[in-house]
Amino acid sequence: MYTNGEENISEQVCNALTELGNIGAGNAATSLSSMLATKLTMTPPKVGLHDFDYIENVLDGADNTVVGVLSEIEGVVQGMILFVIGIEDAKNLVNCLVPSGTDWKDTMGLSAITEIANILIGSYVASLETLCGLKLRYSLPQICIDMAGAVLGIPCTEFGKVSDNAILINSEFEAGEQKINGYIMFMAEAHSFDVMLNKLGIGGTNE
Numbered sequence: 001m002y003t004n005g006e007e008n009i010s011e012q013v014c015n016a017l018t019e020l021g022n023i024g025a026g027n028a029a030t031s032l033s034s035m036l037a038t039k040l041t042m043t044p045p046k047v048g049l050h051d052f053d054y055i056e057n058v059l060d061g062a063d064n065t066v067v068g069v070l071s072e073i074e075g076v077v078q079g080m081i082l083f084v085i086g087i088e089d090a091k092n093l094v095n096c097l098v099p100s101g102t103d104w105k106d107t108m109g110l111s112a113i114t115e116i117a118n119i120l121i122g123s124y125v126a127s128l129e130t131l132c133g134l135k136l137r138y139s140l141p142q143i144c145i146d147m148a149g150a151v152l153g154i155p156c157t158e159f160g161k162v163s164d165n166a167i168l169i170n171s172e173f174e175a176g177e178q179k180i181n182g183y184i185m186f187m188a189e190a191h192s193f194d195v196m197l198n199k200l201g202i203g204g205t206n207e
Helices: 011-036 052-058 087-097 107-132 148-159 190-199
Strands: 002-004 007-009 040-042 046-051 065-075 079-086 136-138 142-147 165-175 178-188
Touching (some): 011 040, 011 046, 011 107, 011 165, 052 148, 052 178, 065 087, 065 148, 079 087, 079 148, 087 107, 087 178, 107 136, 107 142, 142 148, 148 178
Antiparallel strands (some): 002 007, 040 165, 065 079, 079 178, 165 178
């Protein structure tokens, strides 16, 4: 058994999540390189199934200010996917996309972050579709700047009553001289997790 946060998951589940992360990262790197018009490299993502407290700690605690971009997923799988990035990484990300001197918190800067998040979210949703053979839809992402506890509070309130876990993907990439570290969190109903894992042929999370 592999241990991720406080959850024990099988080697099969761990391998499936790793494949999900690798396919999503590959799709994202191709799209982002075209958008950024610069060489972009991504390290192999770290993927795991974690509880909410673990995720909050990864983001340096509930009171740490972060940027979150949230999208809802519909279809056979009902859930939310959240891109979270720290303030310094948000600044570095904006520097890759907009003219020098642009305030990362103005309309242009936040639009740039949202567009990057949209590409990442779309890439990982596409990898879910590829691996699970499911047709999924996701909504236009919404961005906010707030404490990590508040940003995580939206999906946790929605799904925390029916599932204690979320898939967490840590993506690190480098564009030009900028190094950016971000997180993709996928949260769904317990039934939706089981649907995905069954489609992968490895059963539910408790097997």
